Amino acid sequence: xxxxxxxxxxxxxxxxxxxxxxxxxxxxxxxxxxxxxxxxxxxxxxxxxxxxxxxxxxxxxxxxxxxxxxxxxxxxxxxxxxxxx
Amino acid sequence: xxxxxxxxxxxxxxxxxxxxxxxxxxxxxxxxxxxxxxxxxxxxxxxxxxxxxxxxxxxxxxxxxxxxxxxxxxxxxxxxxxxxxxxxxxxxxxxxxxxxxxxxxxxxxxxxxxxxxxxxxxx
Numbered sequence: 001x002x003x004x005x006x007x008x009x010x011x012x013x014x015x016x017x018x019x020x021x022x023x024x025x026x027x028x029x030x031x032x033x034x035x036x037x038x039x040x041x042x043x044x045x046x047x048x049x050x051x052x053x054x055x056x057x058x059x060x061x062x063x064x065x066x067x068x069x070x071x072x073x074x075x076x077x078x079x080x081x082x083x084x085x
Numbered sequence: 086x087x088x089x090x091x092x093x094x095x096x097x098x099x100x101x102x103x104x105x106x107x108x109x110x111x112x113x114x115x116x117x118x119x120x121x122x123x124x125x126x127x128x129x130x131x132x133x134x135x136x137x138x139x140x141x142x143x144x145x146x147x148x149x150x151x152x153x154x155x156x157x158x159x160x161x162x163x164x165x166x167x168x169x170x171x172x173x174x175x176x177x178x179x180x181x182x183x184x185x186x187x188x189x190x191x192x193x194x195x196x197x198x199x200x201x202x203x204x205x206x207x208x
């Protein structure tokens with residue numbers, strides 16, 4: 001069971017690294033916002049997996065709040081880039 | 086290993102593979118619309134699968150985990166397409182044209198517009 005968690009964590013860290021590279025490099029603000037959306041979702045999944053690893057039920061609440069805040073942030077940035085804010 | 090560990094492990098492995106593919110699509114794709122397509126759909130399925138797998142893993146010890154896992158899963162299932170749609174609509178309203186690589190001559194005028202737009206808009 002431990003090796004499955006290790007392999008899943010490895011895949012998540014590689015995905016995080018690739019999308020963080022796009023977040024730093026991305027040519028326009030829209031690309032950075034897309035990368036921010038992907039980073040938020042991967043971090044939420046990683047927090048839920050960490051809550052299983054450490055056996056703490058409260059980390060699921062942290063993941064839920066982080067998902068809500070990331071969603072609101074992406075919506076606000078999208079409205080700003082559209083020019084409607 | 087019990088049956089819950091086997092099913093949950095399969096879900097977690099599949100989900101993490103889809104999360105990796107989402108990150109690879111964000112890194113590799115040439116255009117913002119392609120990046121939205123690759124980054125949002127793959128990571129939605131991946132995150133839902135990982136969270137459901139954690140809920141299945143804890144099912145034999147503590148059955149309350151799957152309730153909160155279902156709450157997070159349903160929230161991701163409707164919030165991620167909404168944010169993707171808002172981003173695509175914002176980019177379309179801001180006149181970001183897609184990247185065109187076809188050799189069709191009917192697309193020449195459109196390709197010229199696209200090149201000019203992408204040169205000007207370095208935000």
